Amino acid sequence: MSAPRLAIDALSAISLRDGGKPILRRVSLSVGRGEVHGLVGESGAGKSTIAKAVLGIIPAQVKVTSGAIGFEGRNLLSLSAKELRAVLGRDIALVPQDPATALNPSRRIDAQMTDGLRLKRGLSAREARVRAAALLEEVQIRDPERVLMSYPHQLSGGMRQRVLIAAAFGLEPKLVIADEPTTALDVTVQKQILRLIRALQERHGTSVLFVSHDLGVVAKVCDRLTVLYMGKVMEQGATAEVLAAPRHPYTRALLAANPRYDRPDTGLEPTPPEVVAALRAEIAAFDASAVEPRHG
Amino acid sequence: MEHWAPASAPATADIGPPPLSVVSRLVRDPKVVGASGFVLVLIVLAVAASLIAPKDPLAQNLLLADVPPAGFSGAEPGYLIGTDGLGRDVLSRVIFGTRVSLTVAFVAAGLACLIGSLLGLLAGYLGGWIDTLISRLVDIWMAFPPVLLSILLVAVLGAGLHSVITAIVVIDWTRFCRVIRTETMGQAQMDYVVAARTIGFARPAILFREIFPNVVPVLIALLTLEMGIAVVVEAILSFVGLSVSSDTPTWGGMIAEGRQLVHEAWWVLAAPLAALFATVVAFNQLGDGLARSLDPVLRR
Numbered sequence: 062m063s064a065p066r067l068a069i070d071a072l073s074a075i076s077l078r079d080g081g082k083p084i085l086r087r088v089s090l091s092v093g094r095g096e097v098h099g100l101v102g103e104s105g106a107g108k109s110t111i112a113k114a115v116l117g118i119i120p121a122q123v124k125v126t127s128g129a130i131g132f133e134g135r136n137l138l139s140l141s142a143k144e145l146r147a148v149l150g151r152d153i154a155l156v157p158q159d160p161a162t163a164l165n166p167s168r169r170i171d172a173q174m175t176d177g178l179r180l181k182r183g184l185s186a187r188e189a190r191v192r193a194a195a196l197l198e199e200v201q202i203r204d205p206e207r208v209l210m211s212y213p214h215q216l217s218g219g220m221r222q223r224v225l226i227a228a229a230f231g232l233e234p235k236l237v238i239a240d241e242p243t244t245a246l247d248v249t250v251q252k253q254i255l256r257l258i259r260a261l262q263e264r265h266g267t268s269v270l271f272v273s274h275d276l277g278v279v280a281k282v283c284d285r286l287t288v289l290y291m292g293k294v295m296e297q298g299a300t301a302e303v304l305a306a307p308r309h310p311y312t313r314a315l316l317a318a319n320p321r322y323d324r325p326d327t328g329l330e331p332t333p334p335e336v337v338a339a340l341r342a343e344i345a346a347f348d349a350s351a352v353e354p355r356h357g
Numbered sequence: 358m359e360h361w362a363p364a365s366a367p368a369t370a371d372i373g374p375p376p377l378s379v380v381s382r383l384v385r386d387p388k389v390v391g392a393s394g395f396v397l398v399l400i401v402l403a404v405a406a407s408l409i410a411p412k413d414p415l416a417q418n419l420l421l422a423d424v425p426p427a428g429f430s431g432a433e434p435g436y437l438i439g440t441d442g443l444g445r446d447v448l449s450r451v452i453f454g455t456r457v458s459l460t461v462a463f464v465a466a467g468l469a470c471l472i473g474s475l476l477g478l479l480a481g482y483l484g485g486w487i488d489t490l491i492s493r494l495v496d497i498w499m500a501f502p503p504v505l506l507s508i509l510l511v512a513v514l515g516a517g518l519h520s521v522i523t524a525i526v527v528i529d530w531t532r533f534c535r536v537i538r539t540e541t542m543g544q545a546q547m548d549y550v551v552a553a554r555t556i557g558f559a560r561p562a563i564l565f566r567e568i569f570p571n572v573v574p575v576l577i578a579l580l581t582l583e584m585g586i587a588v589v590v591e592a593i594l595s596f597v598g599l600s601v602s603s604d605t606p607t608w609g610g611m612i613a614e615g616r617q618l619v620h621e622a623w624w625v626l627a628a629p630l631a632a633l634f635a636t637v638v639a640f641n642q643l644g645d646g647l648a649r650s651l652d653p654v655l656r657r
């Protein structure tokens with residue numbers, strides 16, 4: 062297999078607000094060409110920090126202390142703001158979490174979709190408009206012209222997310238960061254959107270870093286996955302293998318926490334206390350050993 | 358992997374009836390229609406006062422002083438709402454009074470809006486020391502009692518329309534600045550603004566394309582409210598004799614004159630007061646209705 066498209070290497074970050082509390086603990090993961098890689102964990106596990114680090118929009122109170130984000134042979138963390146802007150939107154695109162706030166309420170869809178195409182692909186206004194209509198058709202929107210002429214509030218949440226997916230993939234990026242793209246949607250719409258992301262990704266050979274807290278969702282779209290807890294990688298591997306035989310107790314706890322239709326009364330328990338205790342001990346041991354530079 | 362249904366069903370374009378244009382939405386709002394109709398009438402009265410007013414607003418006739426409005430005993434034909442202590446036609450004076458009131462409303466509120474919102478946009482979007490500077494300036498500015506400040510200003514600048522307008526602009530730009538700054542800061546946090554910045558659109562483009570349109574509804578509401586305020590401030594300054602010279606009829610000046618003979622001729626006070634009241638209500642209603650219709654998030 063060729064070199065991975067995105068290679069995050071021992072990325073560590075701390076919070077400047079909480080007295081240097083670690084947020085990411087030497088996280089390494091790689092996303093291959095044409096691979097959908099799931100990044101799973103509960104809230105606060107550091108999933109979003111990783112996504113934001115790739116996009117260069119790390120909040121001011123977070124500081125990356127070490128590590129690298131390799132993309133196409135370059136370390137994104139060492140690029141200048143200008144170099145990074147050239148990469149973003151062109152080679153890396155984002156499908157955001159909340160379609161309600163990702164679109165500007167006072168601009169029509171056509172204006173918002175053509176922006177990126179004109180800036181990043183150098184299309185003329187007319188070419189961009191035609192391309193935008195074609196892109197909407199590709200995400201199975203039946204009446205692209207009408208959607209293009211609409212304002213975001215005139216579209217349903219699922220439609221808006223389709224528009225955003227079309228806009229992201231329309232830039233023909235090499236990597237798409239999907240940050241909880243279905244969390245704000247109805248369950249019925251979720252499934253269509255997941256299917257759509259997978260179909261577009263396969264058609265264009267795009268790599269996707271799929272951030273989610275929902276193992277069920279990740280199981281449906283991801284080839285491989287990384288399980289994160291308190292900023293530390295707990296388990297990594299092919300989705301089918303990890304889900305069939307989770308090696309780490311935390312992954313097992315996560316899986317057990319997934320509500321199931323066939324067992325409605327089980328699985329709604331919080332992570333068992335002995336698992337949490339073991340996790341905390343593991344994190345503490347890791348932090349203690351991480352004082353010395355580690356190899357391996 | 359999960360069972361992927363073959364070729365997913367096309368998404369139904371569940372986007373409801375064709376979107377109403379802003380104009381057709383405005384036309385359907387009774388508040389906007391009523392209030393803008395009233396303001397339009399005021400504008401016509403102000404522009405064509407000399408054609409519409411039945412009498413010369415300055416012509417005195419001491420033989421016909423304190424004539425009551427039509428329908429009261431002692432009313433004179435041709436003087437619909439009576440005359441004042443010098444026998445001048447109250448209706449004509451109220452009509453001519455719209456000139457000063459509307460000039461002040463549009464010019465003063467417009468300038469205050471321009472200056473205040475420009476500074477507010479800059480402070481909210483650029484942040485840093487520019488924001489600190491502008492915000493502290495607004496804080497200090499707002500610590501002055503406005504009526505006192507305006508009287509002081511007009512006293513220094515000398516009475517007259519220019520001074521009244523200047524005083525209102527100098528005092529009220531802070532209203533716009535403060536609100537627009539907050540709105541802009543909220544907008545700057547939105548995902549679409551962050552995205553535009555991340556992929557490298559220029560700052561002015563982001564400010565005017567992504568942020569400004571979302572601030573406009575608030576801006577228009579504020580502007581119309583400010584017009585109402587400006588009309589009142591002008592009336593106050595006229596009342597204390599610091600506005601235009603007394604040979605130009607103004608509502609505030611008429612209220613001041615009417616106050617002295619309220620027991621003999623109440624209509625001299627009531628007519629300009631009613632005009633002032635209706636005008637302020639109309640501006641407020643218009644602002645409210647416009648804000649509602651122009652706000653894209655509230656559009657349904």
